[in-house]
Amino acid sequence: MKVVRAVLAGVCVALAATGVQARPWADIQKSGTLIAATGGDLKPFNYFEGKKLTGFEIELAEAIAQKMGLKVEWKVLSFDSLLAGLQRDRWDMAVSSHGITEERAKVVDFSNPHYCGGAVIVSKDGKVQKVAELAGKTVAVQTGTTYLARLNDLKKSGEVDIDSVKNFPLDRDARAATLSNRADVWVTDKFVAMEAIRLLPQSGLKMGEILFPEHMGAAIGKGNQGLLDAFNKALAEVMADGTYEKLSKKYFDQDIRCT
Ligand code: ARG
Numbered sequence: 001m002k003v004v005r006a007v008l009a010g011v012c013v014a015l016a017a018t019g020v021q022a023r024p025w026a027d028i029q030k031s032g033t034l035i036a037a038t039g040g041d042l043k044p045f046n047y048f049e050g051k052k053l054t055g056f057e058i059e060l061a062e063a064i065a066q067k068m069g070l071k072v073e074w075k076v077l078s079f080d081s082l083l084a085g086l087q088r089d090r091w092d093m094a095v096s097s098h099g100i101t102e103e104r105a106k107v108v109d110f111s112n113p114h115y116c117g118g119a120v121i122v123s124k125d126g127k128v129q130k131v132a133e134l135a136g137k138t139v140a141v142q143t144g145t146t147y148l149a150r151l152n153d154l155k156k157s158g159e160v161d162i163d164s165v166k167n168f169p170l171d172r173d174a175r176a177a178t179l180s181n182r183a184d185v186w187v188t189d190k191f192v193a194m195e196a197i198r199l200l201p202q203s204g205l206k207m208g209e210i211l212f213p214e215h216m217g218a219a220i221g222k223g224n225q226g227l228l229d230a231f232n233k234a235l236a237e238v239m240a241d242g243t244y245e246k247l248s249k250k251y252f253d254q255d256i257r258c259t
Contacts, residue, residue, distance in 0.1 A: 022089045025226025034070045035091040039079035041170045044195045044251045056251040061095045067234035078169045080144030099146040099214035110217035116258035119147045119211040120190040126206030128185045135161045140174035140183035143167040147187040
C-alpha cells in the first residue's frame with residue numbers, strides 16, 4: 001500500500017510538473033475565450049499600432065480562434081517570460097514567433113508550424129555578410145531567443161570568435177543598438193529584418209547570410225491535447241480556406257507558410 005501511495009504521489013507531482021492541469025479544452029470552450037500571451041515587439045508579427053496590438057500572428061491567431069468559436073484575450077509580456085508563464089498555467093498558449101526546438105518541446109507542446117522563417121545577420125551597409133565574419137564583432141540579439149542560444153554556441157564552441165553577444169529584452173532594442181553603432185550586427189528573423197529595411201530605408205541596414213531556418217509554432221501547455229488538436233484543426237482550416245493566404249499577403253506580399 002505504501003508503495004502504491006508513493007507511486008501515486010510521484011505521478012501527481014509529475015502531472016503538476018508537466019502542466020497537465022492547465023485549463024483543459026472543455027473549460028476554455030465553456031469560457032469562450034482563449035488566453036494567449038505574446039511579446040508585442042516583433043513587427044510585423046506582433047506589435048502595437050498606437051495602443052492596438054496587431055500583426056500577422058495576432059490576426060492569424062484571432063482567425064484561428066474564431067474557427068474554434070473563441071475570442072482571444074491577449075497578454076503582452078517580455079518574450080523571455082512567455083514559455084515560463086505557460087508552464088505555470090498563466091495563459092493557455094503563447095503566440096510569439098517561437099521556433100519549434102527539441103529543447104522547448106521538452107517543456108511545452110507546439111502546434112503545427114504557422115510559418116517558416118529564419119535567423120538572419122543584419123548590419124549597417126551590409127558590412128557583415130557571413131557567419132564567419134561575426135568573428136571579432138559585437139552582436140545584438142533578443143533575450144530568450146533561439147538566436148541568442150545559437151550565437152552563444154558559436155562563441156563557446158570556438159567555431160566563430162564573436163567578440164561579444166549583447167542581449168536585449170526587446171528585439172527592437174537589439175536593432176536600435178545596431179543602428180547606433182553600439183553593435184555591429186543584429187540577428188533577427190528574416191521577415192522582421194525585411195520589414196525594418198523597408199521602414200528605415202535611410203538606415204543602410206542590409207541582410208546577410210541566414211544563420212539557420214526555423215519553423216514557428218504556437219506553444220501550448222504540455223499535455224493539453226484537446227487544445228492542441230482543436231488549434232491544429234482550425235489552423236488547417238484557415239490555411240485551406242484562403243484566410244491564411246490573405247493575411248500573409250497583407251503583411252509580406254507572399255505566402256510564408258512552411259512548404
Ligand atoms: N524565432 C525566435 C525564437 O524562437 C525569436 C522569436 C522572437 N519573438 C518575439 N516576439 N520577440 O526564439
